[in-house]
Amino acid sequence: MPPRERRRRGELRLAVALWLGILSTLVPLTRVVQSGSWLWGAIALPFALLALGYGLRRLRLPVIVVTLVELAVWTGAVTAVFFPANALLGVIPTGGLVEALPRTIAAASTFIADGVAPLTPTQPLVFLIVASLGLLTVALDHVVVTARMPLLASVALVAVWLIPAIAVPAGVDVVAFVLLAASVLLLIRAETRTRETPSAAASPRAVTARAGGVAAVATSIGAVAIIAALAVGPTLQASVPAAGFGTSTMIDPSLDLGKDLRRQDGATVLTLRTDGTSVPYLRVATLSLFDGTVWQPDRTSTVDLSAAPLEPVELSADIAVVQTRTTVAIKNLASAYAPVPYPATEVDGLTGAWQFAPYNRTVAGAAGATQGQQYTVVSDIAQPTLEQIRASSAGGAGLRIDVDSIPAGSPPIIARLARQVTAQAATDYDKLIALQDWFRGPEFTYSLDAPVQDGFDGQGVDAVAAFLQAKTGYCVHFAGAFALMARSLGMPTRIVVGFLPGSFTGQVIDGQRVIDVTGRQLHAWPEVYFRGIGWVPFEPTKGLGTETRFDSAASTATTPPTTSATPEATTAPTTAPTADVNDPQQGAQTDAAGSGPTLIDLRPLLSILGAVIVVAALPGVAGAVRRLMLRRRGTVTAAWRLVQDTAIDAGLPVPSSRSPRAFGAFLVSAGGAPATPMSQLVAAVERANYAADAAGAGPDTAAMSAAVGIRSAMLAALPAARRARVVALPWSLVVRPGSGLADRDAPA
DSSP states (O other), X not given: OOHHHHHHHHHHHHHHHHHHHHHHTHHHHTTTBOOSTHHHHHHHHHHHHHHHHHHHHHTTOOHXXXXXXXXXXXXXXXXXXXXXXXXXXXXXXXXXXXXXXXXXXXXXXXXXXXXXXXXXXXXXXXXXXXXXXXXXXXXXXXXIIITOOHHHHHHHHHHHHHHHHHHSOOSOOHHHHHHHHHHHHHHHHHHHHOOOOHXXXXXXXXXXXXXTHHHHHHHHHHHHHHHHHHHHHHHHTXXXXXXXXXXXXXXXXXXXXXXXXXXXXXXXXXXXXXXXXXXXXXXEEEEEEEOSSOEXXXXXXXXXXXXXXOOOOOOOTTOEEEEEEEEEEESSBOOSEEOBOSSEEEEEOOOSOOEEETTTTEEEOSXXXXXXXXXXXXXXXXXXXXXXXXXXXXOOTTOOSOOSOOOTTOOHHHHHHHHHHTTTOOSHHHHHHHHHHHHTSTTOEEOSSHHHHTTOOSOSHHHHHHHHHHOEEXXXXXXHHHHHHHHHTTOOEEEEEEEOOOEEEEEEEXXXXXXXXXXXXXXXXXXXXXXXXXXXXXXXXXXXXXXXXXXXXXXXXXOOOOSOOOSOOOOOOEEOOOOOTTOTTTOOOOOOSSOOSBOOOOHHHHHHHHHHHHHHHHHHHHHHHHHHHHHHHOBHHHHHHHHHHHHHHXXXXXXXXXXXXXXXXXXXXXXXXXXXXXXXXXXXXXXXXXXXXXXXXXXXXXXXXXXXXXXXXXXXXXXXXXXXXXXXXXXXGTOOTTSTTTTTTSOO
């Protein structure tokens, strides 16, 4: 086959192999981001860029021109898809794009930090994924197809694939691993099969490609770092170190809390004071969506907290409302979620950019933004009478998302026990009270350890079924079981993540008692939606908080409404203060809905760092193992291959056209090889090849000793930085002596 045709086919083979390698990295990414149209963009953009590069190389353009054109096309494509309003003719970036780009990246970063995997593919997030993969494609196209460094590209692909797998722990995905391994092997194989003529390899084009390799490597590392941030964000949630010394509590807006619940201490995370008659629960997030395995936080529309007055609560005209004012001071809570009483109608004092979700009355900002904040929350609390809530029913208008479905295939014990426990109740409220009393009754016990021992430390339907059989668990199990059992009875439910009421400190400020809230009081509880009243909290967790009860109108005087009444309602959990959770005399057990006061958990970062180090060290380890095998073989052939591999690693040509004597002389003059050991080894090779009485297959200690000395001398002659590269990234792993790539620097 003509050299030009061989080179063309080789470049095509490399481009296809690289595209498949990039596609293999998308498999674990789908565990971090929900599947959607972004996948087509992540598949199509790398394909288009690689096809463009292949076509431009066929025109024999300089490699730097090829890379610059690819970058220009990447810029135009990203601009046309994501920023058409900020571009000239829809594809040429303008000053408006320069202003919009940081906002988009910031929005994606905030969503990543605040979200829980799998993330919804919002436009900023899709931009970050697709643009990063496109930039990585341009860099790896230069590294692999032009500079012929498949080993470095393989390390980058493995790193991109590995980071989502570490960030979102799950069982081993055999299919994803096989696809990655196959794509890496295909890439290396495609490169080794590529053949170039010596004259082509020695051309200025090839020299320029190698010179540009360092810049391409830096670019690829930057792109990998962006994708790493995308994958790591959901694992780190919204936690950052607290200012100053000490510890900082993190809030995990999900229910995957088993390990976090078991490392609590009693440090204060916030204090509050209120003019209400009882200490309120504080909420940070609500979780309504359940797929049978994981409860997902609500993803509803938000408004700028400072833009306009917040929407008033809506409730039936005959429902009484009491307005309370609560002041919260954050001590050690680094989170994106501001704990607020429910339902908040006014929030003052927060500094920075904050968003308010009208649907669930939660407040969120940037990662770690709560640290050091002090703010006041006005809450309009609905107070129906016993007769009013019994006359209402669970459900109604105002439910914007699915809050009443149970996953198909759920264990039948959930619905069966719900019917049994509520069989004597006539109204929806009475059924919920029956469930609450059953969970808080003598059959159940609270335990952070028993779930692990019995194998149901989780939140899915199987964990709920196991909990209902074992009847021991912590707040996640009580809240999850209550919510699913209520849904099986046709009632809309959700789970709230937040804080239990704290304990009094003995201080009084402006006539209000100061309450301490610790990390041990992180908690989860269920809510049920009632027509005309709104979301009503219940407390099924044994030994915690205060159970929900409504009094009859005949037995208590209700406070007259202090806000206007409208047709829809939301209510807030209000309970009497709980006992001091740090006082062993009280016997109160504490619970949590996230990690308690503790140092920042560096394990995800250390795991990623360790994985990258291991992956980066693999080529060097593989090279050392190969050299050890050659030395143990000890033959003249093995000794000669050791010297050839050393020359390849050092970047010297190892053409098949040179005789052993000519090649040895070349290494002495150009590679720093010592003359005497080289003469001894060349003589041994010639004797093994041509002497009638020498088979060359047996061990030859002298030849191997000479080869080891030659390698040491050649490495010592290299600059320190180049010597480190030779040891860490031995090209001889993928380049064979006498191959076209090994010939590339040989003189014509």
